[in-house]
Amino acid sequence: MSISDIKDRMEALVIELNQHNYNYYVLAQPTISDFEFDQKLKQLAELEKNHPEFQNEDSPTQKVGGEITKEFKTVKHRWPMLSLGNTYSEQDLKDFDERVRKAIGNDFEYVCELKFDGLSMSLTYQDGKLARAVTRGDGSKGDDVTTNIKTINKIPKQLKGSGYSYEFEIRGEVFMHRAAFERLNNERIEKGEIPYANPRNFAAGTVKLQDSKEVARRPLDCFLYFLYTEKQLFKTHWESLNTVKNWGFHVCEHNKLCKNIDEVLDFIHYWDKNRFNLSYDIDGIVLKVNSYAQQHELGFTAKSPRWAISYKYKAEQVETVLESVTYQVGRTGAVTPVANLKPVLLAGTTVKRATLHNANEIERLDLHEKDTVFVEKGGEIIPKIISVNTLKRTDGATKMVYPSCCPECGTDLIRKEGEAVHYCPNDEACPPQIVGKIQHFISRKAMNIDGLGNETIEAFYRNGLIEHISDLYTLYERRDDLKNVERFGEKSISNMLEGIETSKQMPFEKVLFGLGIRYVGETVAKKIASYFRNIDSLINSSFEELTSVDEIGxxxxxxxxxxxxxxxxxxxxxxxxxxxxxxxxxDQPVVLASDKLEGKSFIISGVFESFSREELTELIQSNGGKILSSISGKLNYVVAGDNMGPSKLEKANKLNIPIISEQDVLEMIK
Known part of the structure; x- marks a missing residue:
């Protein structure tokens, strides 16, 4: 064989053997005998030994793992991994379609994709090679699981073809096929180990194993579905999906380009009936606006894109008995009713409790004591009561009445106009509120205090050691009292006090979030900290100043x-x-190029010739201007490019807001 023939033979064997591995381990549908497979693998190993210069990282001879990861490094996502808005209602999809039409007109398409029930993953490639794999985590940062992800056959380590950026990210879903799940779960049962509840849990548990050799033994799969690049390579999502297939990525073959919402609904109805014929689990359908320019035009909320939504298929329902209703008081004083149920198996787990949300929900359900109720898992995660089987209601059953007083401290509950939730206003003396606020303050997304957990906070409160978050910083003076707390020894005390001391270095935005101000979540706290820069400016701010901050309503x-x-x-x-x-x-204050746009506010809409939207945003802000998120009377200018959203154009004209071009902006800052 010539050198060229040897190289071609090795490449062909890698492709063929990887497919056989996939058929055997993942699909449980082998197409050749074990003997034939072993002979081909032996031939490939011999060729690789004699010609190591042609060895492929994707070769099945290399899929053994072996590296141990004692601790997964936390990595910040370059592009946040946002979640999608969910719905179970076709009417919600029609309403979504109507909102899109109002924003960008009628000339657009949707891409419909299956919604895989797996683990979200972000892959970074550099110079065509897999450089990093990171889990979703909290959306802004996740765990680096590269070593484990490299054992997945369907994820290319070296790309094919050309045309890709030097560095880019591609998002996807790691999952396990049902046949592989059942085979591995049976092995666990035979060994006397606890089986996993479902393929998603098994896949998630596998990705976080410390031994990549063990990961390699558990066949995982991965579908890729969204490309992120610094410089846009394609005009549409559909074009992107078809191109990344040629680079070697595993893209689901069931994606469909739809011209309108009726075609989307046909796609949804088809897969509602046929999803059980797939070899893997799906729990719904995702639809995305196809054009990237139109995606930019629609933009994002704080949590999700406005150009995509997921439709979830109706969850499994079971019937059980309502034993009682109890009421939980949260850290903000919100009182949430909880249904205590006769234990029942639902979607692979035993359910004992379900949320009832608020007084309106109890009234809607017309709940009575010992009612027989239908329960399902909302979003396949949180159990909730859907309805009552009134045919099984006992005669004379007492109707459930929402309490008028706090179940913890006896204070009269209040309900603000326009809100569904009842609140206990006694935030300084209601025990669950006190404990909940301190638990929120020490949490990972807030002050992230090592050595302190929720149970410890409860114990400290019971022992009279803390009543406010500020009391945490006086615990050093009460070291002797800490020794009286059960199961809290000298080492635990030292670790906790060290964690408390370290927390003093947490940035302002974390402290602000930790204060637990109602409606001030993590994202809002960041925006406020960036805008006001210190607590005194925030305390003294007016309503007008606050609402001028992006996303502060x-x-x-x-x-x-x-x-x-x-x-x-x-x-x-x-x-x-x-x-x-x-x-x-x-944070270092931004050094402005000029103050020529100071006091002026802008909204950017459409696609531009000389700048990307990000570049135009930076140009305006660096010259003192402010970018707003919505059109209102406070707005000074709309910077309009091609394909500006018709609803924005109509609203701007109605409010007599000047519509200018990118060239006008350049003239303003000359």
Whole structure:
């Protein structure tokens, strides 16, 4: 054989043997005998030994793993891994379609994709090689699981073809086929080990194993479905999906390009009936606006894109008995009713409790004591009561009545106009609120205090050691008292005090989030910290100043003002400041190129010739201008490019807001 023939033979064997591996381990449908497979594998190994220069990273001879990962490194996502809005209603999809039409007109298409029940994954490629694999995590950062992901046959380590950027990310879903799940679960049962509840849990558990050799023994698969690049390579999502197949990525063959919402609904109805014929689990359908320019035009909310939505198929339902209703008081004082159920198996897990949301839901269900109820898992995760089987209701059963007083402290509950939730206003003396606020403060997304957990906070409160978050920073002075807390020894005390001391270095945005101001979540806290830069500016801010911040609406602004009106809250802030916490943003202020756009606000809409939307945003902000998220009377200019959304154009004209071009912006800053 010539050198060229040897190289071709090795490449052909790699492709053929990988497919046989996939057929055998993943699909449980072998197409050749074990003997034939072993002979071909032996031939490939011999060729690789004699010609190591042609050895392929995707070769089945290399799929053994073996590296041990003692701790998964946390990596920040370059592009946040946002979740999609979910719905179980076809009417919601029609409403979504109507919102899209109002924003971008009628000239658009959808791409419909199966919604895989797996583990979201982000893959980074550099110079055509797999450089990093990171889990979704909290959306902004996740765990680096590259070593384990490299054992998955369907994920290319070296790309084929050409045309890809030097560096890019591609998102997908790691999952396990049902046949592989059943085979591996049976092996666990035979060994006396606890079986996994479903393929998704098995896949997620496998990805986080420390030994990649063990990961390699568990056949995982991965579908890729979205490409992220610094410079846009394609005009549409459909074009992107078809091209990345040629690069070697495993893309689901059931994706479909749809011209309108009726075709989308036909796709949904087809797969509702046929999804059980697939070799893997899906729990719904994802639809995305096809054009990237139109995706940019539609934009994002804080949590999800406005150009995509997922439709979830109706969850499994079971019937059981309502034993009782109890009421939980959260850290914000919200009182949530919880149904305690006769245990029942639902979607692979035993369900004992279900959320009832609020008083409106109890009234809607017309709940009575010992009712027989239908329960399902909302989003396949959280159990909820759907309806009552009134035919099985006992005569004289007492109707459930929502309490008027806090079940924990006896304070009269309040219900604000326009809100469905009842609140206990006694935030300074209601035990669950006190404990919940401190637990929120120490949590991973807030102050992330090592050595402290929820149970420890509860124990400290019971022992009279803490009543406010500021009390955490006086625990050093009460070291002797800490020794009296059950199962809290000297080492635990030292670790906790060290964690508390370290938390003083957490940035302002984390402290602000940790305060637990109602409606101020992690994203909002970041925007506020970046805008006001210190706590004093925030405390003294007006309603108008607050609502001028991107994504800060009336409700959030009112909540912030109400929070800082309370003298007790101001006292807590001062105590935390005295303890050494960071109440000032340490980010370097942006050095402006000029102040020529100071006091002027802009919205950018459409596609531009000379700039990307990101470049135009940076240009405006670097010259003192402000970018707003929606059109209102506060807006000074709309910067319009091609394909500007018709609804934005109509609203701007109605409010007499000037519509300018990118060239007009350049003239303004000359």
């Amino acid at each position: 009336d409700r959030i602004a009112e909540s912030i003002i109400e929070y800082f009106k309370d003298v007790k809250h101001l006292q807590q802030v001062e105590k935390l400041r005295q303890a050494g916490l960071q109440f000032e943003s340490d």
